[in-house]
Amino acid sequence: MTDKLTIRDQDVLLVVDIQNDFCPGGALSVPAGNEVVPIINRLARRFQHVVLTQDWHPRGHQSFASSHPGAKPYETIEVTYGAQILWPDHCVQGTPGAEFRKDLQIPHAELILRKGYHREIDSYSAFYENDRITHTGLAGYLRERGFTRVVMAGLAFDFCVRYSAEDAKREGFDVVVIEDACRSIDVEGSVQQTRQRFSKLGIACAPAETVA
Numbered sequence: 001m002t003d004k005l006t007i008r009d010q011d012v013l014l015v016v017d018i019q020n021d022f023c024p025g026g027a028l029s030v031p032a033g034n035e036v037v038p039i040i041n042r043l044a045r046r047f048q049h050v051v052l053t054q055d056w057h058p059r060g061h062q063s064f065a066s067s068h069p070g071a072k073p074y075e076t077i078e079v080t081y082g083a084q085i086l087w088p089d090h091c092v093q094g095t096p097g098a099e100f101r102k103d104l105q106i107p108h109a110e111l112i113l114r115k116g117y118h119r120e121i122d123s124y125s126a127f128y129e130n131d132r133i134t135h136t137g138l139a140g141y142l143r144e145r146g147f148t149r150v151v152m153a154g155l156a157f158d159f160c161v162r163y164s165a166e167d168a169k170r171e172g173f174d175v176v177v178i179e180d181a182c183r184s185i186d187v188e189g190s191v192q193q194t195r196q197r198f199s200k201l202g203i204a205c206a207p208a209e210t211v212a
C-alpha cells in the first residue's frame with residue numbers, strides 16, 4: 001500500500017502494550033520492542049484520538065508457566081477455551097514491568113484499556129478475551145465515540161496486535177496495521193500465520209510514512 005493514509009476525525013490510533021515487560025530487559029521481551037516507541041510517538045502526534053492498551057495480569061495468572069507445575073514458558077497447553085501458550089510471568093498488576101515505557105510520550109491519549117485481569121482467561125485482543133466470548137468493552141466505547149477506522153501499532157505484531165486487528169475487523173471497523181510500528185515474538189510460525197490471516201481478512205498493512 002503506497003497511498004497516503006489521511007487521518008480523519010473518525011480514526012483512532014490503538015497503541016498496543018508498550019510496556020516495560022515487552023521490551024528488552026523485560027520479562028517477556030519482544031526482540032527490538034523498544035524500537036517502536038519513537039515511531040509510535042511520532043505517529044500519535046498525527047492523531048487527535050489515541051487509545052492505549054495495557055496488559056494487566058493478577059499474580060498466578062493462568063497464562064503464566066509458573067502457574068502450572070512442571071510447565072515451561074512457550075509450551076502450549078489446553079485450557080477450557082482451547083490452546084493457550086504459556087508465558088513467563090509478565091505485566092503483573094502494580095509492578096514496574098506492567099508500566100508503560102517511560103519514553104512513550106502520548107499525553108493526549110483518551111483511554112487506557114486494561115486487559116488480561118481475569119485470572120482464568122488470557123486476553124491477547126483488546127476487544128475479546130481468549131475465550132473469544134468475554135468482551136473488554138472496547139468495541140462499544142469506539143462505537144459510542146463514533147470511530148469507524150482503527151489504526152494499530154505496538155507489541156507484539158503476531159499476538160496482541162494480530163488478535164486486536166482481527167477482532168476490530170469482526171466488529172465492523174476498518175483496520176490498518178502500521179507494520180513498522182510493531183515488532184514480533186515469532187513463536188512457531190506466528191508471524192507468517194498473522195500475514196496469512198490479514199490478507200484473508202482484508203486487513204491492510206502500511207508503513208508509518210504513509211500516514212499524512
Ligand SMILES: [Zn+2]
Nearest residue numbers: 055057091116
Ligand atoms: Zn499477557
